[in-house]
Amino acid sequence: MSGKTRQPSLVIVNTGDGKGKTSAAMGIALRGVARGWRVGVVQFIKSAKWKTGESKLADRLGIDWWNTGDGWTWEADDLETSARLGREAWALATQLIGAGDHQLLVLDEITYPMTLGWIDTGEVVNVITNRPSGVNVVLTGRDAPDEILAIADTATEMRKIKHVYDQGIAAKKGIDF
Amino acid sequence: MSGKTRQPSLVIVNTGDGKGKTSAAMGIALRGVARGWRVGVVQFIKSAKWKTGESKLADRLGIDWWNTGDGWTWEADDLETSARLGREAWALATQLIGAGDHQLLVLDEITYPMTLGWIDTGEVVNVITNRPSGVNVVLTGRDAPDEILAIADTATEMRKIKHVYDQGIAAKKGIDF
Numbered sequence: 001m002s003g004k005t006r007q008p009s010l011v012i013v014n015t016g017d018g019k020g021k022t023s024a025a026m027g028i029a030l031r032g033v034a035r036g037w038r039v040g041v042v043q044f045i046k047s048a049k050w051k052t053g054e055s056k057l058a059d060r061l062g063i064d065w066w067n068t069g070d071g072w073t074w075e076a077d078d079l080e081t082s083a084r085l086g087r088e089a090w091a092l093a094t095q096l097i098g099a100g101d102h103q104l105l106v107l108d109e110i111t112y113p114m115t116l117g118w119i120d121t122g123e124v125v126n127v128i129t130n131r132p133s134g135v136n137v138v139l140t141g142r143d144a145p146d147e148i149l150a151i152a153d154t155a156t157e158m159r160k161i162k163h164v165y166d167q168g169i170a171a172k173k174g175i176d177f
Numbered sequence: 178m179s180g181k182t183r184q185p186s187l188v189i190v191n192t193g194d195g196k197g198k199t200s201a202a203m204g205i206a207l208r209g210v211a212r213g214w215r216v217g218v219v220q221f222i223k224s225a226k227w228k229t230g231e232s233k234l235a236d237r238l239g240i241d242w243w244n245t246g247d248g249w250t251w252e253a254d255d256l257e258t259s260a261r262l263g264r265e266a267w268a269l270a271t272q273l274i275g276a277g278d279h280q281l282l283v284l285d286e287i288t289y290p291m292t293l294g295w296i297d298t299g300e301v302v303n304v305i306t307n308r309p310s311g312v313n314v315v316l317t318g319r320d321a322p323d324e325i326l327a328i329a330d331t332a333t334e335m336r337k338i339k340h341v342y343d344q345g346i347a348a349k350k351g352i353d354f
Contacts, residue, residue, distance in 0.1 A: 010341060014197060018333035019189075023204025024197035030207060031200070034234045057211045057238075155338035156195035164187060164330035 008133040009103075010153040015111065015144035018158035025106045025138045032136075033061050037103035040064040042093050044086060044141075045109040064102070068092060086113035090124070100132030111141025111148070121145045185310040186280075187330040192288065192321035195335035202283045202315045209313075210238050214280035217241040217273055221266050221318075222286040241279070245269060263290035267301070277309030288318025288325070298322045 012028065014021040025041075032039045041063060058065040068089035093107055113119045125147050128137055139148060149155050189205065191198040202218075209216045218240060235242040245266030270284055290296045302324050305314055316325060326332050 007341070012196075013338075015338075016336070018335075019331055020191060020197055020201035020204070020333050020335065023202075023208070024200040024335075025204070026207055027197070027200025027203035030203055030234060057207060061234075061238075149338060152339060153341035154196055155340075156197050157336040157338050158195075158197065158201075159193070159334040159336050161190075161192075161326060161332035161334050162329060163332075164184070 007153065009131070009136040011128060011151055012136070012138045013144050013148060013152040013155040014138070014140045014158060015142060015149075015155065016157035016159050017142055018160040019163065020158045021140040021142075022108055024156075024158075025108060025140050028138055029063060029104060029106055030061070032104040033063060038062075038064070038101060039104045039106070040066075040096055040102040041106040041108060042066045042068055042089060042096065042110075043108045044068060044089050044113055066092060083113075083116070083118040086116070086118035089113070090119040094127050097127055097131045097135055097137065100135055103134055104136045104138070106138045107140070109141045110139050111144050114145055114148070115143050121147050124148065125151055184330065186308070186313040188305060188328055189313070189315045190321050190325060190329040190332040191315070191317045191335060192319060192326075192332065193334035193336050194319055195337040196340065197335045198317040198319075199285055201333070201335075202285060202317050205315055206240060206281060206283055207238070209281040210240060215239075215241070215278060216281045216283070217243075217279040218283040218285060219243045219245055219266060219270050219273065219287075220285045221245060221263060221290055243269060260290075260293070260295040263293070263295035266290070267296040271304050274304055274308045274312055274314065277312055280311055281313045281315070283315045284317070286318040287316050288321050291322055291325070292320050298324050301325065302328055 014024050029039050029041060039062075041058065043066065066089075068085065090110075090113065093105070093110070096102060096105055110124070114121045114124060129151055131137065139152075144152075144155070191201050206216050206218060216239075218235065220243065243266075245262065267287075267290065270282070270287070273279060273282055287301070291298045291301060306328055308314065316329075321329075321332070
């Protein structure tokens with residue numbers, strides 16, 4: 001038609017210091033569900049965001065959901081446990097990617113374990129590059145490593161123009177978490 | 178607690194030339210549904226994105242959905258009709274905002290009718306500023322006018338780092354539309 005080729009699957013990266021990295025990934029997940037895809041979400045960081053309500057909604061939408069970061073937070077004083085859980089989350093993601101059962105896998109906030117050195121960026125690149133052909137992968141988190149941007153088909157920086165927190169407003173249930 | 182005040186509702190703007198503006202809005206909509214909110218989406222631009230599948234999914238999620246841009250496209254040669262439909266979409270949005278029945282209203286791609294001069298940016302500012310206190314509003318689209326950014330609580334620029342289209346890859350069903 002237009003001389004464009006169609007790739008069997010894409011790697012999408014949402015990075016930057018602004019809002020919308022995870023929300024946009026969830027929007028893509030929703031779109032995948034709408035198309036009848038099997039969709040999986042692995043959350044690498046425990047957070048109040050997308051917790052109970054969203055997990056329930058994920059059930060309702062048939063999205064497979066793993067809060068692998070459960071049990072640790074940024075404030076965790078036991079960093080060794082945090083690192084171990086991060087590695088376990090990546091082991092799970094590796095397994096899911098390799099299985100090829102999902103048309104879309106969201107690796108939410110996976111950049112943090114990489115930048116913290118808990119998981120090896122080269123290995124992430126390797127697993128994603130050699131994934132089964134039909135598995136679309138979305139990676140989110142600040143400071144996506146250059147190696148990850150290099151294998152991305154589409155990469156977007158969510159850049160903060162302004163944020164309500166700057167004005168001393170507390171996070172709003174339903175919008176921010 | 179922390180000395181932060183809690184606003185009854187927020188104005189969120191997703192702008193920029195990158196991907197994720199609408200997806201992030203849909204992620205916020207999903208989050209709203211998860212919290213039991215009544216959520217409405219007004220799409221100002223007709224597009225293949227979020228069409229059939231997403232509308233069905235919106236039904237399933239109880240999201241009220243209006244494709245007000247139906248019947249015109251960017252390629253439309255009848256700009257007068259486009260402008261009229263844009264104004265009708267805004268009339269609908271004005272009504273929905275004023276009614277206060279929704280805890281979240283997504284005005285998707287509303288920036289285009291503003292930048293094209295079909296609807297008055299000052300009037301949009303006025304309606305949003307004077308909205309019922311519990312109505313959160315998300316506005317998306319490139320080139321958000323400064324007056325809109327000024328009334329935003331949170332504004333994010335989705336900046337393109339790279340995009341699959343740049344490499345001659347066609348849009349992918351399930352990811353892009």
